[in-house]
Amino acid sequence: xxxxxxxxxxxxxxxxxxxxxxxxxxxxxxxxxxxxxxxxxxxxxxxxxxxxxxxxxxxxxxxxxxxxxxxxxxxxxxxxxxxxxxxxxxxxxxxxxxxxxxxxxxxxxxxxxxxxxxxxxxxxxxxxxxxxxxxxxxxxxxxxxxxxxxxxxxxxxxxxxxxxxxxxxxxxxxxxxxxxxxxxxxxxxxxxxxxxxxxxxxxxxxxxxxxxxxxxxxxxxxxxxxxxxxxxxxxxxxxxxxxxxxxxxxxxxxxxxxxxxxxxxxxxxxxxxxxxxxxxxxxxxxxxxxxxxxxxxxxxxxxxxxxxxxxxxxxxxxxxxxxxxxxxxxxxxxxxxxxxxxxxxxxxxxxxxxxxxxxxxxxxxxxxxxxxxxxxxxxxxxxxxxxxxxxxxxxxxxxxxxxxxxxxxx
Ligand code: PMP
Numbered sequence: 001x002x003x004x005x006x007x008x009x010x011x012x013x014x015x016x017x018x019x020x021x022x023x024x025x026x027x028x029x030x031x032x033x034x035x036x037x038x039x040x041x042x043x044x045x046x047x048x049x050x051x052x053x054x055x056x057x058x059x060x061x062x063x064x065x066x067x068x069x070x071x072x073x074x075x076x077x078x079x080x081x082x083x084x085x086x087x088x089x090x091x092x093x094x095x096x097x098x099x100x101x102x103x104x105x106x107x108x109x110x111x112x113x114x115x116x117x118x119x120x121x122x123x124x125x126x127x128x129x130x131x132x133x134x135x136x137x138x139x140x141x142x143x144x145x146x147x148x149x150x151x152x153x154x155x156x157x158x159x160x161x162x163x164x165x166x167x168x169x170x171x172x173x174x175x176x177x178x179x180x181x182x183x184x185x186x187x188x189x190x191x192x193x194x195x196x197x198x199x200x201x202x203x204x205x206x207x208x209x210x211x212x213x214x215x216x217x218x219x220x221x222x223x224x225x226x227x228x229x230x231x232x233x234x235x236x237x238x239x240x241x242x243x244x245x246x247x248x249x250x251x252x253x254x255x256x257x258x259x260x261x262x263x264x265x266x267x268x269x270x271x272x273x274x275x276x277x278x279x280x281x282x283x284x285x286x287x288x289x290x291x292x293x294x295x296x297x298x299x300x301x302x303x304x305x306x307x308x309x310x311x312x313x314x315x316x317x318x319x320x321x322x323x324x325x326x327x328x329x330x331x332x333x334x335x336x337x338x339x340x341x342x343x344x345x346x347x348x349x350x351x352x353x354x355x356x357x358x359x360x361x362x363x364x365x366x367x368x369x370x371x372x373x374x375x376x377x378x379x380x381x382x383x384x385x386x387x388x389x390x391x392x393x394x395x396x397x398x399x400x401x402x403x404x405x406x407x408x409x410x
Contacts, residue, residue, distance in 0.1 A: 020149070021149050024149065025147050034047065036364065037359075042359065043362060043363045043392050043393070043396030044363075044364045045319075045365045045383040045384055045388065045393070045396050045397075045400075046384060047384060047387065048339050048340070048384045048386060049256075049384075050251065050255065050386055050387070051308065051312070051315075051386055054304075054308055055255060056299075056304075060295070063291065063294055063295065064291060067291055071290060074290065075286050075287045075291075079286040079289065080283055081278035081282065082107075082109065083108060083262070083283075083289060084286065084289040084290065086293050087290075087292060088105075088109060090297070091104075091109075091248065092104065093296070094225075094253075094296075095235070095237075095246075098224055098233070098237075098238060099235060099238035100235050100237050100238045100246065100264070101238070102237075102241070105270075108262060108274055109284045109289060110261045110277065110284060111260070111261070111281060111285070112249060112251060112256070113220060113247040113248065113251070113263075114144075115261070115280070115281070116247045116261055116262065117141050117144045117220065117247065118144050118280075119273050119280070120245055120247075120273070121145060121148040122276050123276050124183060125148045125150045125182055128150075128151055128180075129150055129151065129180050130150070130151050130179050130180060130182065131150045132153050132155055132167070132171065132174075132184045132185070132215070133145070133152050133184070133185040133186075134154065134155060134156075134161075134162050134185075134187070135372060136193055136368065136371030136377055136380070137152075137187075137372075138193070138371070139366070139370045139371055142370075142371070145185075145373075146373070150182075151179075152373040153174065154372065154373065159333065160197075160201075161188060161197055161199060162188075162198055164202055164205040164206055164209055168209045171209065171213040181213070182216065183216040184210055184216070185220065186198070186218070186219060186236075187221070188203070188233075188235075189232075189233060189337065189338070190335055190336075190337035190340070191338070192222075192223070192339070192382075193342050193366070193371050195333045195334075195338060195340045195341055196333060197336075200233060206236070207239055207240050207244075210243060211243055216243060218244075219235060219236045219247065221235060221246065221247060221248055222247075222249040222251060222261075223337060223339065225253050225305050226253065226308060226312060226337050227309065228309055228316065228336050229336055230336065230337075237264060241266065242266050243266075245264070245265045245269060246263065246265075247262070247263050248261060249262075250292055252308075253308070254295060254301070254304070258291060258292055259288060260285075260288050260292050312337075314390055315385040315386065315388075315393060316334075316341070317390075318385070318393045319383060319393050320334055323341070326398055326401035327400065327401045329404070329408070330343050330345055330346055339385065340385075341383045341385065342382055343381050343382070344380050345380065345381065345404070346404070346408060349379070349404065349407050350378045350379070351367040351378055351380060352368075354367075354404075354407055355367055358400060361402055363400045363403070365383055366382045366384075368380030370382075
């Protein structure tokens with residue numbers, strides 16, 4: 001393509017040099033929003049930023065200081081491509097809470113579970129291969145799938161998560177069309193953005209269907225320990241160690257700034273993941289890994305998670321009661337864990353076109369279209385209740401109600 005071929009090219013002299021896949025990359029709607037949404041006068045119900053204020057910052061400061069002074073030789077050095085062995089051992093304790101038994105060798109430490117999403121997609125997807133994913137799906141995963149030139153096919157969910165019959169039908173149809181399905185991408189607990197969880201009854205059904213169709217499952221589970229009223233549900237990986245790649249993260253149960261997540265995969269897959277990760281980043285950060293190891297060893301991490309669950313439950317309650325009071329024309333689910341409420345706007349409203357007016361009214365959310373590969377879902381929006389205080393949430397929803405009311409009048 002010559003430099004003057006398209007509107008965007010005059011601004012970018014290298015337009016014609018990009019790989020085809022770079023043309024598929026776009027700024028996520030969330031990132032585009034980030035600058036405005038983070039202005040102090042805006043109540044941001046947009047980003048899924050955990051409540052860092054709930055952490056014992058003084059104690060963590062001391063911990064970081066000790067880490068550098070006492071273990072600087074290791075913490076500030078390159079490390080193993082697969083990740084620190086001591087941390088991989090402790091990750092087993094975290095996963096045991098969801099019924100997973102594994103060996104430290106099965107674990108690959110990554111730079112957040114976001115990198116794990118990219119690694120899995122990198123090793124499995126050739127351009128045009130199909131990834132089956134829930135409708136809606138986590139925007140960051142869709143960004144990876146798009147960048148790696150996958151073709152995403154959505155399967156609907158209801159209040160109990162992914163609908164097994166629809167999954168079966170979709171896989172059967174894709175097979176009949178001769179399309180190659182590489183994996184099912186699913187967030188079974190406190191889904192981002194839908195807020196729902198895959199019911200206990202459905203878990204073995206989803207496993208059975210995927211096994212029958214020869215389709216691997218990518219289980220992305222950053223929120224599983226953040227249920228408000230119940231103990232964690234067994235992970236899909238706890239029921240099948242050969243057909244599931246499991247992704248975990250310390251971002252929501254501890255802190256995203258360390259950028260530490262992990263993948264647990266069948267033996268041969270794990271070897272490929274390590275090779276792909278070494279090619280991409282050499283090794284995950286030793287400083288972050290040792291910090292997390294020290295945190296797990298010396299702090300009451302389970303007590304901290306319990307504290308987060310209580311704080312987030314209070315914020316969920318503030319969100320739901322404010323919606324009931326101020327936007328009764330909308331409908332929504334009541335999540336029993338995680339960070340998100342998925343709101344369906346009153347008939348005829350479009351969350352995407354309404355967003356600039358919401359920002360002017362000093363409230364931010366993410367339009368539902370971000371969570372569909374084809375940009376549908378504009379009748380929905382996602383509210384994140386993790387970051388603002390309950391008072392700010394109530395204020396944000398009051399502001400949102402004024403925008404919705406104005407839209408309904410026009
Ligand atoms: N998966 C899901 C479903 C998420 O919501 C997020 C973060 N919002 C991630 C993966 C990425 O998390 P991280 O890279 O911080 O571990």
